[in-house]
Amino acid sequence: MPHDSDTPRLDAADLADLAAWRRELHRHPEVSGQEAGTAVRVVARLETTRPDALLTGLGGHGVAAVFEGAVPGPVLMLRCELDALPIEETGTPDWRSTVPGTGHLCGHDGHMAILAGMAELLGRHRPSRGRVVLLFQPSEEDGRGAAAVIADPAFARIAPDWAFALHNMPGLPLGQAALRPGPAACAPRGMRIVLTGRTAHASQPEAGLSPMAAICALMPALTALGAGGIEDAEFALVTVTHARMGAPAFGIAPGEAEVLVTLRSLTDDRTDGLVQQAEALAGQSAERHGLGLRITHHDVFRHCENDAEAVARLAAALEAEAVSHGPEGQPMRASEDFGRFGDRAKAALMLLGAGRDRAALLCAADRGSAGVWLKDWHFAEVSRPSPSSGRSARQGGP
Secondary structure, eight states: OOOOTTSOOOOHHHHHHHHHHHHHHHHSOOBTTOOHHHHHHHHHHHHTTOOSEEEEEETTTEEEEEEEOSEEEEEEEEEEEOOBBSOOOOOOOTTOOOSTTOBOOSSHHHHHHHHHHHHHHHHHSOOSEEEEEEEEESOTTTTOHHHHHHHSGGGGGTOOSEEEEEEEEETSOTTOEEOOSEEEEOEEEEEEEEEEOBOEETTOGGGSBOOHHHHHHHHHHHHTTOBSOTTSTTOEEEEEEEEEESOSOSSEEOOEEEEEEEEEESSHHHHHHHHHHHHHHHHHHHHHHTOEEEEEEEOOOOOEEEOHHHHHHHHHHHHHTTOOEESTTOSBSSOOTTGGGGGTSEEEEEEEEEETTSOOTTOOSOSSSOOOOOOOOOOEEEEOOOTTTOOOOEEOOO
């Protein structure tokens, strides 16, 4: 389908300016909850487009630009993310990160540039009706930002009827969109399991209580909870991401072990069930070996559910611009902190191909907007007594 010649467009100078701004963001990444400098840059950029309202401090450092139409109508929200990742960038582009240990390796700088381009267009050509809101969300990477934005009283001024977001996706053909109704991104949860016994001298291991047998049996038991492929309704995946036992010394028999796992499925309910199974396995292992157990949950993400009507609207817009799209690439195993907006609006998340030759997930080399997901930081605790404590079990929130 040919492009509509009446559709407002950015010219080459606009695109070059946006690319330069994107690189500036890339040089100055900030992790979740610390995006103050990024928000300042976003606000400065948006102010030049003269929005009808500019909301700041949403759910932390979030920013929203509001563009009013000529007559009342539906509210459409487009959302991107402010935060970067706590990963050292090893690439060497001129615009590489200047912040040690931090990089825009999930492409959020590119997403911000896309919405900044939308702001340019909307500043020149207001919507014919309704309202368009451009939301720059904080704390996407740790799964806290969407809930914080929605809980902010200022969100009532946005109150979207429709909500849309995109994420760049390495491995998909450049410029091709992945879009389908139903689950679009998984509901993962991190779990940290700590088994505690008693340390002893390496010459007298019998005087201690080692978690070695327990941790060795527990890790394969946890991964065995996985089932099916991503297209299956009962899909589940448990990934052991880290393990540690004792101290790195030859003279000490271990008295503590730690395992970090990520559990994921296509829906929130299924992940809740998977978590219960994993907790039961850990509890059985601790009891069998006489060990104390502490379980912490972290980075709890809702699954993203694409509303069928929202998908149809977005697909029509893609077709009007001759953008190839299809279901390939969705649902994705990774998480996206966009699902909560589906509670408040008809929502859809699409993936936009960054190219088949782009760096894969969790690659620290910057090749444009290569994708990375690393959402494993914050803990809520569920603990049981250690053999030496005698304290009762307790459960707490994040």
